Amino acid sequence: MVTLELDRVEARYGRKTIYHSATVPPISGGTLTALVGPNAAGKSTLFRRIAGQLGGGGRVIFGGADLSDLRYMPQDTGMNAALTVYESIILALKQGQGGWSLRVAELKAVQSVLTRLQIADLAGRQLAELSGGQRQLVSMAQTLVSRPKVLLMDEPTSALDLFRQHEVIDALRDYVAETGAVAILALHDLNQVMRTCTTTIAVAGGQVVASGPTLEVLTPSLIRQLYGVDARVEACSRGCPMMIVDGAAA
Numbered sequence: 001m002v003t004l005e006l007d008r009v010e011a012r013y014g015r016k017t018i019y020h021s022a023t024v025p026p027i028s029g030g031t032l033t034a035l036v037g038p039n040a041a042g043k044s045t046l047f048r049r050i051a052g053q054l055g056g057g058g059r060v061i062f063g064g065a066d067l068s069d070l071r072y073m074p075q076d077t078g079m080n081a082a083l084t085v086y087e088s089i090i091l092a093l094k095q096g097q098g099g100w101s102l103r104v105a106e107l108k109a110v111q112s113v114l115t116r117l118q119i120a121d122l123a124g125r126q127l128a129e130l131s132g133g134q135r136q137l138v139s140m141a142q143t144l145v146s147r148p149k150v151l152l153m154d155e156p157t158s159a160l161d162l163f164r165q166h167e168v169i170d171a172l173r174d175y176v177a178e179t180g181a182v183a184i185l186a187l188h189d190l191n192q193v194m195r196t197c198t199t200t201i202a203v204a205g206g207q208v209v210a211s212g213p214t215l216e217v218l219t220p221s222l223i224r225q226l227y228g229v230d231a232r233v234e235a236c237s238r239g240c241p242m243m244i245v246d247g248a249a250a
Ligand SMILES: Nc1ncnc2c1ncn2[C@@H]1O[C@H](COP(=O)(O)OP(=O)(O)OP(=O)(O)O)[C@@H](O)[C@H]1O
Pocket: 013, 016, 018, 037, 038, 039, 040, 041, 042, 043, 044, 045, 046
């Protein structure tokens, strides 16, 4: 089982410090973790710090993995290269390996990720011709193809329609259940978080304000503190918890 823990982590852009001391107890792999918080709260910054792209003090502690097992899917993924979808996924797989020969197992990995995300029909298409949602799915395939043990995904479903959102989140849930990987998804849709993420980390103003089991973290008082809205949690007709937002906090 893979784990990830933050111990008094600091994150800086040059001299500008965003996080002074972010602590998150060990997150276990095998289920999805959400990272939530308002715009500019520091979600992408925390991802970049965990991925080693930003400096700062404190410790990012991996259990059963190291930085080379981590893949970070940023919010905006450039896709202007003159490549087909298939080629771009191979490129992502071979990155950092220092060689271009392909083994049968690697070809199978590419096929498997195309099937898992149900985008095999896009394999021969040029990246530049894809729609926004298709690009997001391809970016996800590029991230997953090397079977990372730690996965950081910044708003991975923001460009997807409702059906695709469900499909992709289910695929990610299956992936982490199979591999024991840690997967942290920055998400704005709190209903999606409640339906699919076992654990939630909430951040605001460069601080971790709560972390733990999702339904214990996403309380009406925390939602009011984070977003300035009154909200309540109710069960939908299928028994899943849902966040109903009543409006701006009174
Ligand atoms: N390259 C940068 N240089 C300096 N400051 C930055 C840089 N990138 C982000 N910031 C600042 O860091 C803070 C946190 O930004 P971040 O992108 O982490 O927020 P976020 O929670 O991911 O936001 P959103 O939900 O809007 O995507 C913001 O105040 C932002 O202006």
